[in-house]
Amino acid sequence: MRRAARHRHAGRATKTPTNKVLLGDPSLTAGIPGDGDLTAEQLKAWLADPANHAVLQIELPLGLNAGAGQIKGIAENPLTRAKIELGRQLYFDPRLSKDGTISCASCHSPDHGFAANTQFGVGVAGKKGGRNSPVAFNRILSDVQFWDGRAKSLEEQAIGPIANPIEMSNTHDLCCKTVGGIPGYKQQFDKIFPGEGATIDNIAKAIASFERCLVTGPSPYDYNERLRGYKDSTPDELADLKQNNPADYADYEKLLAEVTAHPMSDSAKRGRELFFGQKAGCTACHVGANLTDEKYHNLGVGMDKPKPDLGRSEISKNETETGAYKTPTIRNIDQTGPYMHDGSMQTLEEVVNWYAKGGHPNPHLDKDVRKLDLTDQDKADLVAFMKSCSGPLPKVNPGRLPK
Numbered sequence: 001m002r003r004a005a006r007h008r009h010a011g012r013a014t015k016t017p018t019n020k021v022l023l024g025d026p027s028l029t030a031g032i033p034g035d036g037d038l039t040a041e042q043l044k045a046w047l048a049d050p051a052n053h054a055v056l057q058i059e060l061p062l063g064l065n066a067g068a069g070q071i072k073g074i075a076e077n078p079l080t081r082a083k084i085e086l087g088r089q090l091y092f093d094p095r096l097s098k099d100g101t102i103s104c105a106s107c108h109s110p111d112h113g114f115a116a117n118t119q120f121g122v123g124v125a126g127k128k129g130g131r132n133s134p135v136a137f138n139r140i141l142s143d144v145q146f147w148d149g150r151a152k153s154l155e156e157q158a159i160g161p162i163a164n165p166i167e168m169s170n171t172h173d174l175c176c177k178t179v180g181g182i183p184g185y186k187q188q189f190d191k192i193f194p195g196e197g198a199t200i201d202n203i204a205k206a207i208a209s210f211e212r213c214l215v216t217g218p219s220p221y222d223y224n225e226r227l228r229g230y231k232d233s234t235p236d237e238l239a240d241l242k243q244n245n246p247a248d249y250a251d252y253e254k255l256l257a258e259v260t261a262h263p264m265s266d267s268a269k270r271g272r273e274l275f276f277g278q279k280a281g282c283t284a285c286h287v288g289a290n291l292t293d294e295k296y297h298n299l300g301v302g303m304d305k306p307k308p309d310l311g312r313s314e315i316s317k318n319e320t321e322t323g324a325y326k327t328p329t330i331r332n333i334d335q336t337g338p339y340m341h342d343g344s345m346q347t348l349e350e351v352v353n354w355y356a357k358g359g360h361p362n363p364h365l366d367k368d369v370r371k372l373d374l375t376d377q378d379k380a381d382l383v384a385f386m387k388s389c390s391g392p393l394p395k396v397n398p399g400r401l402p403k
Contacts, residue, residue: 020057023064023140023215024394028084031397038089038184038402047191052082060289063222063331063391064138064215067289072143073154077205079212086188087210090203092398095182096175097168099124104161104207108136110396113335114214119343123167130309132343135336137393138290138329140212147325147341149296150315158207159200172200179203184402216331219391220262221272227255264388271385274378280355282382284368285327291389296324299369300360301340309342322364332390348383 021028032038032046046052056079060068090096094103107121108114116122116133123129131147139145145157161167162175179185180198189198196202230252233241242249264272274280285293296312303323312321325341339345345354356379358371374382 019051019054020059022059022061023213024061024217024392026395028081028213029088029210029394029396031088031400032085034400036400038400040183040187043184043187043402046085047082047188052085053080053192055080060140061215061391062218062226064141064289067141070141070289072140073208073212074140076153077155077208079209080192082188082192083206083209084213085210086185086192087206087208088396089185089401090179090207091210093401095178096162096170096203097124098170098174102168104136104158105398107133107161107167110393110398113137113332114393115336117337119338121167123161123164124169127166127169129166131341132338134326134328135332136211137214137216138331140215141290142294144294144326148312148315149326154208154211155201155204158211159204162200176200176203182402188402214394214396216393217391218262219331220259220264220268220388221385222391223255223258223262224264224269224272224388227259230255265384267381267384268388269385270377271381271383272388274374274382275385280372280374280378280382281368281370282355286330291330292327294326296321296326297366297369298323298362298364299325299340299354300362300365301325301344301354302342303360303362303364311341320364323362324364324366330386330389332393334387334390348386349379352379352382 032042034042058071058074058079059065060071091104094100094106096103102124106123107116109116114136119132121129121131121133134145134147139154139157143153145151145154146160151157151160159172162170163172168175176198180189185198189196189202192206193199193202230238238249238252241252275282275286285295285297287293298311298321300323302308308323310322312324312326313319328339333339334348337346337348339348339351340354345351352374355369356372356374359365359369
């Protein structure tokens with residue numbers, strides 16, 4: 001992480017304060033305290049607090065913290081509370097669109113797991129895209145974005161829909177003019193990006209900062225996973241641990257209490273063994289802290305159409321990636337249907353059945369997609385496991401926008 005910036009005040013160097021924060025902390029995403037539209041006075045007080053401009057030293061919640069080495073973008077775009085709050089406002093503000101009806105949250109809603117419950121994204125005047133809305137959470141662990149990886153960074157992704165004719169249908173220039181013409185936004189941009197103001201790059205930095213704070217909290221799977229180190233311990237071994245290593249036993253008791261408070265069903269536990277085992281082979285693609293390899297695979301979805309969507313190959317120009325799409329995360333997947341890049345599957349049961357039959361044969365089918373010998377109970381167990389990978393999402397405030 002970059003060192004905190006130094007500024008000159010009254011002829012001497014001062015260091016911008018830094019502070020540690022656990023992502024998921026609602027103070028990052030719940031908005032400036034209060035009710036109604038943000039006033040100039042409220043914004044002035046918020047922006048005057050040096051703590052809101054301190055570069056944050058972030059930690060990821062349990063589960064995701066195993067992927068701390070995958071964090072992307074914060075060296076180039078350091079997180080501050082003021083920048084995150086500005087991004088929150090922009091994320092929920094439909095004034096970024098051409099007709100003032102569509103915001104980022106229209107397709108990535110907190111009410112639907114920061115995705116959308118429609119098959120395709122719906123933009124201005126009810127225009128529909130050709131792909132399902134991907135989730136906006138846990139993006140801090142990824143650089144390239146969208147189903148086909150056409151955005152090289154979260155910043156690039158954040159502003160892509162603004163100029164897309166079937167999403168926000170605006171232009172970047174007009175968007176900047178609109179945002180810069182709103183006094184409350186001008187007030188913030190002038191303070192957070194001095195000398196630059198509401199440029200499209202700064203709009204991107206603000207929205208991306210907010211999106212990087214959208215992370216999934218610990219799930220039953222995460223709590224249970226920590227206890228697996230004790231799963232083969234006998235009562236005598238635990239008694240010995242209690243007597244000879246009371247500190248370690250206290251840790252065991254803490255883990256046991258967390259698992260009791262966040263239980264996995266027996267079905268989910270069986271599903272976990274299938275998911276990580278060779279019989280189902282899910283970890284060929286769903287690996288790592290966010291349970292995705294962030295790579296592109298052809299599952300055969302949509303490849304039976306007369307003119308199939310070619311996916312990643314349109315961007316990479318690599319024929320071997322024809323019909324390939326980025327692996328979505330399993331985390332909180334029970335909240336983010338419909339599924340697949342084309343939203344063609346309504347339930348997780350449909351998804352499991354698709355994999356079990358080996359997808360749809362085509363010349364570019366991924367080598368790891370194969371017919372699976374799964375019983376009905378196996379399929380139910382896999383669904384139960386995926387549901388156990390859901391944790392709390394940060395509390396957000398879709399209101400409190402500047403006048």
